[in-house]
Amino acid sequence: MSVLSAIIAIILFVGLFYLAVNHAKIKGLIGEKTLISILRFLDKNMYSIFNDVYIEHGQGTSQIDHIVVSKFGIFVIETKNYKGIISGSYKSDKWTQNIWGNKYSMPNPIRQNKAHLYALKSVLPNYAQLRCISIIAFSSTATLYVAVDEYTKVIYIRDVINVIKSYNEAIFSEEQVQEICNLISKANVIDKTVRNKHKYVVQQKVLSRNAQIAAGICPYCGAELVQRYGKYGSFIGCSRYPKCKFTTK
Ligand SMILES: [Zn+2]
Known part of the structure; x- marks a missing residue:
């Protein structure tokens, strides 16, 4: 080789x-x-x-x-x-x-x-x-x-x-x-149905959180998300910072 x-x-x-x-x-x-x-x-x-x-x-x-x-x-x-x-x-x-x-x-x-x-x-x-x-x-x-x-x-x-x-x-x-x-x-x-329903509810929570972020809405407080620049590059953060500390990539 x-x-x-x-x-x-x-x-x-x-x-x-x-x-x-x-x-x-x-x-x-x-x-x-x-x-x-x-x-x-x-x-x-x-x-x-x-x-x-x-x-x-x-x-x-x-x-x-x-x-x-x-x-x-x-x-x-x-x-x-x-x-x-x-x-x-x-x-x-x-x-x-x-x-x-x-x-x-x-x-x-x-x-x-x-x-x-x-x-x-x-x-x-x-x-x-x-x-x-x-x-x-x-x-x-x-x-x-x-x-x-x-x-x-x-x-x-x-x-x-x-x-x-x-x-x-x-x-x-x-x-x-x-x-x-x-x-x-x-x-x-x-009961599998109840177990699956629980997993579904948890998944839906994650999906709605991701949908909110994609729409530029802070999933913690509902305020607008903005692009920020930190020591290690850019990231998305809540516009209400420091009151709301939500950040994502
Ligand atoms: Zn926020």
Whole structure:
């Protein structure tokens, strides 16, 4: 093989690999699959694991990546497969993903998971006072600079097991753990139609956001979007900046 064809082959391979790891859907799946296999390391006699749970409640359907139930508490885990520098606070609406100076906003995952906790509690009426442990687990391709509240752990996927095991004070009896597991199993919607409807609603939200941006309207506040020039080139931002911090490429 000539040097030239070898170089072309390498470029093609790197290009395809880049596309594969960047594809949003694949990215999400890799994160979830990784954590499913990591959670298997927990002692089955002490921890019950639920993956990809759908719960219907007053406001619609919530999809929860992972729930771990034990006598030490209920852990509600959201996985995020992101790269770059992730910064944000539990107080803000949006967090920022910074990849080589290009900034993208993402919904605050702490709030997102709070909605999941709320949905879960709606099916555990006897445990209304209970504080579930909210865990946001990022892939190691992300670098985290985040301010969290005392009830949330924003960590890397590889640290999930250790964080779960750090809770070692029993707060439930065996019977309570069993009851909680039964209630979650019962509430988990397995009907494909309902699951697909939830995915459809989420997709529609993304589409309408993209349509708004294409029409030059800020998806956060409805103001006009304008072209701006930063250190790293041009980008689209909200005309109400600094009041509204929406930016996109
Ligand atoms: Zn705006």
